[in-house]
Amino acid sequence: MKRIIQSLILSSCLSLTLGCSALGKSDSFTFVPDFPPDFKYELTATYKPAKGQTCTVPGGKGTQLGFNKVYMEYEATSEIPLYRTVSGCPLAFSHMKIKITGIFGPVLSDRSSDYAAIDVRSEQLGRYKGTFNAAGVGEFSGECQWFFRTVGPERYLIKILYCKNTDAQGNVTRIRPLTTYTLDQLPGKTVKLKISLNHEEEPYKGDTWVKVPDGWKRCMGKGFEDQHAFCYGNHKDFSTFRMVDERICTIYPGCTENKEENP
Structure with a gap:
């Protein structure tokens, strides 16, 4: 992947008159x-015509680069080119969408995602203004939290991920x-996204679970076919639910039941 990106950078530098030096970190x-x-x-990095350029890219095709997509080999870090040329139009890095x-669980569906972003602005955005330390490393941070719910007539428990920004005080x-950064801040730098996890999980939808000492109990509603199964003040009738490992449980996350079949 890095060789492909370097090739793209080199092609951009040969085509641009934007001060590209020899291929490298800059x-x-x-x-x-x-x-x-x-x-x-x-990652999805988006590019737009570089400053002073009046060209356009037909249909916008080729103005994005993907990293760690499902068809790619996973890489622990990513090198993001700042300039490209597409359809003869010199482009500069503008925005990056980060899918977290x-x-x-063990199967492909046992996952959930939320997003973060790096934006290039002509002037940085107030409290979201990015800076770099003496080593050229900038950091921004967020906190993610799991929200749980049940789906299907057997009430499998799944989780939904939400991520929020955290400020300098946490x-x-x-x-x-x-x-946010200006474009001239980024050459040769490192941008780190630090994500912490709030270990307090909460129900995804209100009035569907009841808090108990060991966790949460799922309200029965009208029965297992009732997908919403709101409590409506009934805090006595609860249902079981299934974990991703097929355990049948009565309390989440304090489930201690063994793997077994529904009675």
């Missing part, structure tokens, strides 16, 4: 994830993790 920046266990990432994926904000 033509790119490095993205480094600092994630909890069982978390992965993929948490894995809670406070969780309302938006997804975000940082």
Whole structure:
């Protein structure tokens, strides 16, 4: 993958008159994830005509680069080129969408994702202004949290991931993790996204679970066919549910039941 990216950078440098020097770190920046266990990432970098350019790319085709997509070999870090040329149009890095994926089970469907972003601005965005230390490393951070629910007539428990930005004091904000830079800040630098995990899981939908000392109990509703199964004040009738390993449980996450079949 790195050879492919370097080839793209070299092609861009040969075609541009934007001050590209010899192929190297000055033509790119490095993205480094600092994630909890069982978390992965993929990236989509977006490019737009470089400053002073009036050209366009027909249909916008080729203005994005993907990293760690499902058809690619997974890489722990990614080198992001700052310049490209597509359809003869010189492009510059503009935005990067970071897909954060948490894995809670053994099969492909046992995962959920949320997003973070790196934006290039002509002027940086207030509290989301990115900076670099003396070693050329910039960091922004977020906190992710799992929300659980049940699906299907057997009430399999699944999880939904939500991630929010955290400020310099560690406070969780309302938006997804975000940082902004000017384009001339990025050459040769490293941008790290540090994600922490809130270990307090919560129900995805209100009035469907009841809090008990060991966790949460799932309200029965009208029966197992009732997919919403709101409690509606009935805190006596509860249902079992199935974990991803097929255990049948009555409390989440304090389930201690063994693997068995439904009675």
